[in-house]
Amino acid sequence: MAITTHGLDNMPEGPNVFVANHACMRDIFAIPASLPEDCDVVISSRLAYKNSSVDTAVRRLVIENALHTIPLEVHGGKEYLKAGLEMARRALLDGRSLLIFPEGAYTGDAQVTKGRTGASRILFGASIGGVKPNLLPVGIHYKPWPTDLDAYTPQDEQIHVTLCDPIDYRAAHQNYAISTDHESRRRALRAPIDMAMRAIAEATDLPYIDRPIELWPRKTMILESGEEVPISDR
Template sequence: MLYWWSKFVLLGPLLRLFCRPTIEGLEHIPARGGAILASNHLAVVDSFLLPLVVPRRITFPAKSEYFTKPGLVGRLQKAFFTGVGQIPIDRSGGSAARDAMDTAVRVLREGRLLGIYPEGTRSPDGRLYKGKTGIARMTLEADVPVIPVAMIGTDRVNPIGSRMWRPYKVHIRVGEPLDFSRYSGMVGDRFIERSMTDEIMYALMELSGQTYVDMYAASVKERAAKAEAEAGPPPAAPPLPDSRAS
């Protein structure tokens, strides 16, 4: 009930007004059973727009901090993220990655749709970056298909650093399911998992039309932040001349 309320009453009218979303290839998403929706990631709004146009509920992993903030604001935030189909993932500690993987596999084995961003973070510049192999491991452990999804235009609605959404038409392309059953029983093979991930990223590149970069987006962001910190603040502008001196 909370999911329906968030999707169709709270978010729906606003997103439809701002984004006028359209979708093609919806027939590639199965009516039942577990599957991974592997999407490029351009903006925060991606996780809200895709569930709006897909009839089935989509579960997205989200930072546990979204669910643990104290006070009234924290409770409202928790209700909101729960309502839009997100589940908390604790990314701290040595076992966090395994716990996150177990949660994702459980969701898939329950016959649900899981939304994943293989890049691991938002693109810093609109290009498509190297995928992380966790998606391949989830696929093999849960024995489900991967459905590539391209979000187009969401970076114009919600540019990085912006606090307000901007009106812009968004289009979503859903590709044909990728079947990796040929690799059944090969969980943990790094070569196989990298090969699967690269195949998923190639499908996303074809769907989205983005330029592919063979680097992790997180590494690019870290380098940019380091360079900015080393450069320091820009020099102060020289003072204006005092007109009273003449």
């Protein structure tokens, strides 16, 4: 991969939570390769575990050999989502850094979209455990912009990875801690991610779309064994 990095000289000591825009699958390899420290990459459990064809089996092997991942199941119900978030929180408590893609899917178009709040939940949960990670936006930009979003091998492209200034989420965490209603907690969770995604848009000179990507509903989920099971039977 032809990667040019920007802003990495002043990266604070971890643990860090890196949040990045999600242009295509190659992001999960390009960003960790650019960072001067190791990080656990939070990815879809479907991406991490699927091996039902030769291509997906090879892809799984590449991911397992190249990355340390934390699979997150977002379609299987609250208990599965909670388990993934807890694994990520414990990684921070153990002093490891995380890479998270709050958009939750590839953007496809050359833009940055509103992120989801999983990263905030992990951050706030780590703070309860006595660890206060840095929240660091990371912008990734491809020239030309990707058209084969699922390709995981190097392509004929220039990749720019930019580390932005840390996001100060202390006020949001304090507001979350004292919130007594759902709407106040939702706003507190939203604030750090909104600031981070806007910072990424500015750093990459990409337009910011103030709405989340609509996730396709899934009728199945993939277990670590590679077995695909109906969600309705969980």
